[in-house]
Amino acid sequence: MGRREHLKDQIQAAAGRKRAPLVLKSAKVLNVFTEELMEADVAVCGGCIVGLGDYDGEVETDLAGKIICPGFIDGHIHLESSMVSPEELEQVILPHGTTAVVTDPHEIANVAGTDGIDYMLEATEGLKLDVFFMLPSCVPATGLDESGAELGAKELERYYGSGRVLGLAELMNAYGTVQGDGEILQKVCDAQAAGKLVDGHAPGLSGRELDAYVTAGVKSDHECSDAAEAIEKLRRGQWVMIRQGTAAKNLEALMPLCGAPYYQRCMFVTDDKHPGDLLTEGHIDGIIRRAVALGADPIRAVKMGSFHTAQYFGLQDRGAVAPGYRADLVVLSDLETMTVHSVYKDGVLVAEGGKTAEGGGKQTRDAAAEAGTGQVPVKCAAAQTDLREKYPQIYHSFHLEPVTPEHFRLEPDGAQVRVIWLVPGELLTEERIFPREALQGRAGAAEAGRRFAPCVDPEQDVVKMAVLERHKGTGHIGLGFLGGYGLQRGAVASSVGHDSHNLTVAGVCDEDMALAAETVRKNQGGLAVVADGKVLGELPLPIGGPMTP
């Protein structure tokens, strides 16, 4: 059926000249335009809402007492931080009411460059969840680390032709932008010439520097940590993404933005959210609930989790329950607990009671398409095996010789030892200086028969740390000492390491460090925990280093 015939079919259902294939009955509709709850049936045809009112359906679902909202949208997420493939992530966040996300494949691009972007585009193409992209603007993120790739304006430009690419992702290099760096401005100009957006990332930027950054065309920010900073950015026309993820949680500090008039230009995003938090707290629904618990108006909070995000990104047919909009719907139990009862994507039930719908959404969608509800883009997730064959470089991204204890030898020869000291809950670290003789190991440890590398002193919470370049087989290793980590024995290794995702190891002795590193290397990425020569736990993350299928 062509677009015109499809539209005519929808008009027939809207006008009541034929039964709508699906009518959700007796619920209240959360109307984002008039900010009220409306008593109305929702008629669905061809994947879209076609009417609000009194409708008869071929299928009628009674939702008495419940609230129908537009599907939630995450306006800034790095899918990689979920540590699972997009296919798996969908299983977790669809039941939480998220029907679309805007991802920045910054992590996988730092590992694999355009191959990483291509992989992500393909891995998300077949999902029920709609995945839009902002192109990683800062690969590498810093010249102080060694990434797997560099992406210039030329490498990015080719992607703007895709309807799923909405613009240039967070312009982390705020300093370069404000200085008028040519390569950055070229990336910005390319995005603008394609009619696309530029997202920002500029914690604390203020005054004339902020004016310069916004003049460059940066339309949003997700790094605000207090209301005054956010209001200064709003005044300059930036949209504020209120971030509530795993590491960074800004909602509480930004609660003043949930009121008028600020909320009209704000939206909720997660940025980076780890799998455990997704399972326990939920996704955008969890932020909405938390905002309401902190005093936000529930209707406004829902708008910040859907409508405003759609407005910012120019997603014209999303974020509202109204004729002509996609039938991406979240059914909430009520506006007090805001529990997600069920979720519809393109008019098809895809989740209920916290779980994806029985039989898998795909079948349901095929059936819906056959039943003449039409134009449901029946998507078919690219199987992991296909992707593994097509992107061997993503699934074999470790270019590192076998790691031995000798790699970690470090014997400070000065009188003092510098230690990188972690501060709980913060990204920034401190420098601490210890006299060398103070880090000689203690009697207690020696008695227990443990072997510590020189200057490692768990009683003073000082261990050894190494970062091994693993993209290009350079053999580069950074060695040093880490404090405040709490490790008493063994070693921990991880290929999750923002933003270059090299192999990071912390441990008390070189042998355990080597075993942990080797375990991750053999797994082509992941996490490993080792003690006393034994692997206590390992999680392979073979998709580029940060993700598991």
Next chain:
Amino acid sequence: MGRREHLKDQIQAAAGRKRAPLVLKSAKVLNVFTEELMEADVAVCGGCIVGLGDYDGEVETDLAGKIICPGFIDGHIHLESSMVSPEELEQVILPHGTTAVVTDPHEIANVAGTDGIDYMLEATEGLKLDVFFMLPSCVPATGLDESGAELGAKELERYYGSGRVLGLAELMNAYGTVQGDGEILQKVCDAQAAGKLVDGHAPGLSGRELDAYVTAGVKSDHECSDAAEAIEKLRRGQWVMIRQGTAAKNLEALMPLCGAPYYQRCMFVTDDKHPGDLLTEGHIDGIIRRAVALGADPIRAVKMGSFHTAQYFGLQDRGAVAPGYRADLVVLSDLETMTVHSVYKDGVLVAEGGKTAEGGGKQTRDAAAEAGTGQVPVKCAAAQTDLREKYPQIYHSFHLEPVTPEHFRLEPDGAQVRVIWLVPGELLTEERIFPREALQGRAGAAEAGRRFAPCVDPEQDVVKMAVLERHKGTGHIGLGFLGGYGLQRGAVASSVGHDSHNLTVAGVCDEDMALAAETVRKNQGGLAVVADGKVLGELPLPIGGPMTP
């Protein structure tokens, strides 16, 4: 200077590393994002705003005590109704703070089809005023009249490539749309495929028919005459254009929409506004003032006259005073009288004290460009003489044989006479039936020596009316009687006649009617007033029939 170098130059000025070419000092900025008045200089460079704060400029203009607003935008206007060429209209509305309009060239297209659209595009291309287009969707507007052209989907499609064409204009044929008429849906699908908007026009449409109309993709309405109708449309996601023009004035009835939350999806438009009203009441500024006088919040009213219109039409760099936005600025004396003090277009002073700036904007803009403020699109209005040569069919649109009194002969032979009766202030007319013998002329008139055509009876306010097809030389004439017009002698002729703009004549005798019609015909359009064989007044409107240069 390329786009990137231009952007770099603006960033330099924003960051304070070079003086901004223009700084507006000491005014208060009306911030549409935070809905507040901010104390801030406005720095302008390269036609755009680059900073809000404390700035030094090459040129500094002290605006102490005044308010800087974004330039006003009329979201729905038929330029033809101003009865002057776009070039002349600009002289009137720029000083009222209007820096952009969205026109539907429906009238000239009904006269001249695609030639009319081409003419309008060209006649507006060189203006300081930015003129965007919605394509006329209903030419002819009705099968009951004879227009000069028919525009199908095929004729319109070619225009969507233009950046100035924003979509398909008011879909007057709501009935056909709701019925799923193929040609209408094709026009809608073409607009949508080009990523463009579809405007609505559906007075009183409600319930399922409204759902069907909105399902078709119609995103706005400017025909609401009461708040309940408007709110029903807002609930379905339509933007409401609050119209306050010459014939139709809906503002007072729609004042409830000027409050939260409705105002967020509403904007002010004029639709049709006659030249006298433009001179006395102003344009969008006049609607804003009237809304404030009726109780609207001034900041919200300004948003409805600029920001919301820009948002609806996707004009990303308009409607706000913020970095990266065009320096289209209206300086208001204060928020009480809201008098327009001065107007800047692309950062250049174009009007002051109600008049366009001395020396003409063009020179100033050239100078600004030379002074390195850069990228001001120096526009050069297509001279009327050029257009006259290029579009002879627009300037010679009358295809009508000379008109003689014989054309108007009408001798009703029945016992009754039907009269089209005007109702003051309304578009709909009534039918009145008179006995033939009651319309024989009165003694008083005969004594005064006046000659009346048969059945014309000014004492009973009944005159003769004719509509002469004038596009294709068909010689078609519609003859009848008109009541309630108030004409006591002579005749009036006009080529302004919505929507087909044929030649309409009303008069008491055939000789005067012929003279009036001939006067308009010879002028290739216009108005003529005649009495007792003499032309008392004439206004040529040779641009298609409705407009004068």
